[in-house]
Amino acid sequence: GLLAHLEMLEMRAHEAAVKKEEMQRQEEKLARLKARVQELRLQRDELRAKVDLQQKGQLGKEGVVSDPAQPNAQAVLEWKIKSLKAMLQIFYLTGISSKLTKRGVCFSISTAYEGTYLDSYHLDLLTQPEVRIQRHSVPIFIPLEQIAKKYLQTDIRRFMSVLSDHLNAYVGRRYQADQLQEHFSDQIEGALQRNSLCNLLVFNYNVSSQSKTFLFNARLLYGDLCSILPTEVVISCTPDAPASLAEMAGAHSDLFRHVALHKAFRSFRSAKES
Amino acid sequence: MDVTIAEYIRRTVLKIPRDEIQTVLQKWGFLSEAQLQSINFHQRKENTAHEVVQLCEENSADIGQAAVLDIIYNHIYADKRMWSVYQMNKTGEETEVFYLTDFKKKIKRRLQSALKNVTITFREYEHNAIWIRIAWGTPYTKPNQYKTSYVVYHSQTPYVFISASVYKSNLPLLCQALVFASNYHDIREMELRSHSLNSLKDIVFKRYSQNFQTYCPRPLQDRNVAPESADPRIIQENKNEKERIQRVNREVFGDGPQPKLEFAQYKLETMFRSDPEMDVLDKKEPFRCLVKFSSPHLLEALKSLAPAGMADAPLSPLLTCIPQKARNYFRIREKKGLLPGSFVSP
Numbered sequence: 001g002l003l004a005h006l007e008m009l010e011m012r013a014h015e016a017a018v019k020k021e022e023m024q025r026q027e028e029k030l031a032r033l034k035a036r037v038q039e040l041r042l043q044r045d046e047l048r049a050k051v052d053l054q055q056k057g058q059l060g061k062e063g064v065v066s067d068p069a070q071p072n073a074q075a076v077l078e079w080k081i082k083s084l085k086a087m088l089q090i091f092y093l094t095g096i097s098s099k100l101t102k103r104g105v106c107f108s109i110s111t112a113y114e115g116t117y118l119d120s121y122h123l124d125l126l127t128q129p130e131v132r133i134q135r136h137s138v139p140i141f142i143p144l145e146q147i148a149k150k151y152l153q154t155d156i157r158r159f160m161s162v163l164s165d166h167l168n169a170y171v172g173r174r175y176q177a178d179q180l181q182e183h184f185s186d187q188i189e190g191a192l193q194r195n196s197l198c199n200l201l202v203f204n205y206n207v208s209s210q211s212k213t214f215l216f217n218a219r220l221l222y223g224d225l226c227s228i229l230p231t232e233v234v235i236s237c238t239p240d241a242p243a244s245l246a247e248m249a250g251a252h253s254d255l256f257r258h259v260a261l262h263k264a265f266r267s268f269r270s271a272k273e274s
Numbered sequence: 275m276d277v278t279i280a281e282y283i284r285r286t287v288l289k290i291p292r293d294e295i296q297t298v299l300q301k302w303g304f305l306s307e308a309q310l311q312s313i314n315f316h317q318r319k320e321n322t323a324h325e326v327v328q329l330c331e332e333n334s335a336d337i338g339q340a341a342v343l344d345i346i347y348n349h350i351y352a353d354k355r356m357w358s359v360y361q362m363n364k365t366g367e368e369t370e371v372f373y374l375t376d377f378k379k380k381i382k383r384r385l386q387s388a389l390k391n392v393t394i395t396f397r398e399y400e401h402n403a404i405w406i407r408i409a410w411g412t413p414y415t416k417p418n419q420y421k422t423s424y425v426v427y428h429s430q431t432p433y434v435f436i437s438a439s440v441y442k443s444n445l446p447l448l449c450q451a452l453v454f455a456s457n458y459h460d461i462r463e464m465e466l467r468s469h470s471l472n473s474l475k476d477i478v479f480k481r482y483s484q485n486f487q488t489y490c491p492r493p494l495q496d497r498n499v500a501p502e503s504a505d506p507r508i509i510q511e512n513k514n515e516k517e518r519i520q521r522v523n524r525e526v527f528g529d530g531p532q533p534k535l536e537f538a539q540y541k542l543e544t545m546f547r548s549d550p551e552m553d554v555l556d557k558k559e560p561f562r563c564l565v566k567f568s569s570p571h572l573l574e575a576l577k578s579l580a581p582a583g584m585a586d587a588p589l590s591p592l593l594t595c596i597p598q599k600a601r602n603y604f605r606i607r608e609k610k611g612l613l614p615g616s617f618v619s620p
Contacts, residue, residue, distance in 0.1 A: 099487050106487045122486035135598055137480050141430040195372045196402045196430040221371060 095168075096160055103128065109164050113172040113228070114260075121167055131156065141196040142166050143225070165226040172228035172260075173198040179262035187265060189215060199225060201261075207248060208272065214241050216249060220256060233257050275334055280327050282419050283340050286347055287323040295322060298350065302343050305329050337419070341395035345407045348424055349399065352471040355424065355437040359466045359474055359600070360449065362432045362458035372429040372456075374404070380455035381406065388447055393417045402429045410444050423448060426471065432458065433478045435471060465603035473533035477597050483530030484598075519580045519587040526594045532573035538602040540565040540592065545608055560608060573597065 055072060091097040098107045104127040110120040123136040131152055138144050144163065151159035180203075181192050193202040199222035206213050216237050223231035233256045235249040255264050290298050296315050299305055309329045315322055330339075348355065378396050385392050391411025398404055406425040411417035425448065426435040434452055438445055449461045468474050476482045510516065546561035569575040573596065580587035588594070596602055 101487050108486070122484075124486060135484060137484055137486070140433070140479050141428075193374065194402065195374075196428055200371050200373070223371075 096164055104131075104134070107160060109160070109167055111164075111168045111171040113168070113175045116175070118171040118175065123163075138163070138167070139170070139196075142170060162226075169224075169226045169228050170197060173222060176228065176261040177201060180265060183262065184265040184269070187268065197225065198222070201230075205265075207245070207252075207268075209242070209245060209248065214238065214245060216245075216252065218252070218256065220261070228260065230257060275331050276337075278419075279335060279337055279340050280331065282337075283330055283335065283343065284323045284327045286340070286344055287326050288319055289351075290347060292319050292322070294350075295319070295326075298343075298346055299326065301346050302339075304333065304335065304339050304343070309333075337393055338395065340419070341393055341407055341409070342397065344419075344422070345395055345397045345405055345424075348407070349397070349405060352437075353469050355471075356467060356469055357426075357435050357437050357471050357474055359464045359478060360434045360436060360452075360461050361464050361478075362434065362453055362456065362461045364432075364458040374398070374429070377404070377429075377455045381451050384451035384454055385447065389413070389444075391415065391417050393419065403427070404429065408444075408448065410439065425452065427452070427456065428475075428479075429456075431479070434461070435474060465601040467602065468533075468535045470534040470536075473535060476533040477600050482533050482597055483528040485525055485528040516581075522587040523577060523580050526588055527573070527577045532571070532577060533597055534574075535572045535596065535602055536570065537566055537568040538572055538593070538596060538604070539567075540604045540606055543605065543607045567593075572602075 051073065055076070092108075092110055095112070096107065096109055098105050100106075101124065104125045107123045107125065108120055109122075111118045121136070121138050123138065124134040126132055126134050133144075133148060133152070136144065142163075143166070147159060147162050147166065151162060177192060177194050177198050180188065187205050189204040189206060191203075194200065201220040202218070204215050204217050207216050208214075214237060216235055219234045219236075220230040221232040221234075222229070233253045235253045235256075237245050237249055252264075255267075259267070287295060292315070296310065296313075299310060299313075305326070309332075313322060313325045313329070382394050385394060385408065389411065390413065393407075393409040393411075395407040396404060397407075404427045406427070407422055408425070409417040409419045409422045421439045423439045423444070424437045427433075436445075436448070438448075453459065453461045464478075466474060466477065542563050542565065543560040545559075576589060576593050579585040580589065592604065592606075
């Protein structure tokens with residue numbers, strides 16, 4: 001009847017009111033968020049402008065043209081890292097570098113032979129109450145104790161220089177022997193005999209004379225531990241070798257005394273090929 | 275061929291794992307290629323060993339060659355033996371040149387003049403390592419090939435690695451011969467023992483990675499950074515502490531693999547410190563006790579203690595000084611003086 005109809009109309013009105021409220025609330029929320037977005041955008045633009053200013057200021061000082069399109073904080077950081085690395089590389093390339101530690105200094109000796117960088121060795125030195133070596137990575141057969149006894153207390157520079165000479169000479173001799181074994185194994189007969197310091201090398205190698213091959217035995221003694229050339233070379237041949245070979249032996253002996261081992265063998269090879 | 279030599283070769287071959295027998299025999303080089311081809315390596319070891327012995331009979335192997343086979347086996351399986359380190363001293367200033375043939379001659383001469391019945395075999399390996407095998411006899415009996423000592427010496431170094439046999443009484447003679455042949459003055463045993471010969475070498479030759487503070491330009495890799503978990507809801511509460519522990523650990527142990535030691539032994543002769551009221555001991559006497567740490571790989575285990583949360587970082591210097599002091603046997607006595615403490619005896 002009528003009452004039911006009235007109730008229905010009431011209900012409809014109620015629903016419509018609720019919906020309207022809902023929509024109003026949504027609109028308010030939307031407006032709020034829009035305002036917030038504007039706020040944040042403004043903030044972002046402000047910060048961007050600040051960074052820009054900073055970039056322009058810094059780059060201006062260093063005389064690098066700044067790229068106006070992109071703020072380059074990243075680029076500056078990368079540049080800084082690169083220049084620091086270059087600085088460290090320079091230290092490394094000089095051969096002797098050091099760093100202060102809590103209780104003293106840590107020295108690093110990086111060795112090289114003819115443009116090839118080889119091993120690095122380190123020493124941790126304590127400075128109180130007197131200069132002494134706390135620990136190190138120098139090979140045991142290098143006479144470190146003797147060198148330290150002579151120079152460590154009195155003249156640290158000399159100590160480092162003498163030690164560096166020993167280490168560089170050792171790796172140089174080792175390099176020559178390694179090169180010989182690696183690249184000239186066809187000319188070497190049997191094994192290359194060497195010792196820890198690489199200051200005594202004994203090996204047999206082939207020489208050809210008048211289209212016949214003979215065996216020479218070479219014994220190289222490096223009496224000076226700071227030198228990469230031998231002080232004594234003895235070359236002997238088999239008893240049945242012709243007399244002309246003695247002259248060759250003498251020439252080789254001379255060569256080994258003045259030229260690095262692998263270079264000498266390279267010259268043999270090129271002489272053979274020519 | 276002597277029946278004892280045959281038996282010795284047979285037993286040596288039996289020690290080798292089946293899959294390695296061919297490689298070892300090739301390294302030995304005593305049997306020809308053709309002979310090696312004729313052996314069936316895929317049968318039971320006993321039968322393979324029998325075939326090898328027969329071929330050695332054909333070639334009339336003597337004790338020298340059998341000894342070389344034994345050295346080769348022990349060089350490959352050096353970790354089966356216990357090695358001690360000895361240090362030699364010399365007072366002279368110059369580094370003399372090392373002549374291998376002289377060295378070998380001197381050792382032989384010394385040992386053979388004192389004890390007629392010894393078998394001495396030498397073999398050189400890379401990095402200037404000289405292996406010496408000595409089978410000991412007595413003035414009245416032939417050398418017993420099963421009672422052998424092994425010596426490893428790197429020329430121009432003051433260290434000798436010895437794996438002695440049961441006949442410990444021959445050790446002084448061996449040490450004397452070594453000192454004489456290598457032009458040193460005296461020799462003493464270090465407090466350093468392990469099964470891993472290479473690790474002992476790493477420790478005394480300082481080949482293990484020590485963390486030096488240097489400016490050496492190494493590539494800045496993220497070494498210990500675990501992949502950041504993709505889930506941003508997981509937060510590491512103790513991140514700072516974890517990083518501190520990693521940093522301290524790295525400073526102490528370095529970056530590389532640690533030398534392999536099986537144990538560290540601490541003999542304590544310190545006073546028992548108790549509550550003065552309790553007064554447990556009547557006499558003020560050092561409380562003797564022995565602390566032994568064992569592990570298949572002790573130093574790696576110690577390195578992982580702090581990151582695993584089982585110990586505080588930094589660890590006690592008594593534990594971390596092991597590679598640097600080159601010892602794993604310690605005696606800790608009471609520090610004499612006003613301050614109660616302890617010090618490590620040399």
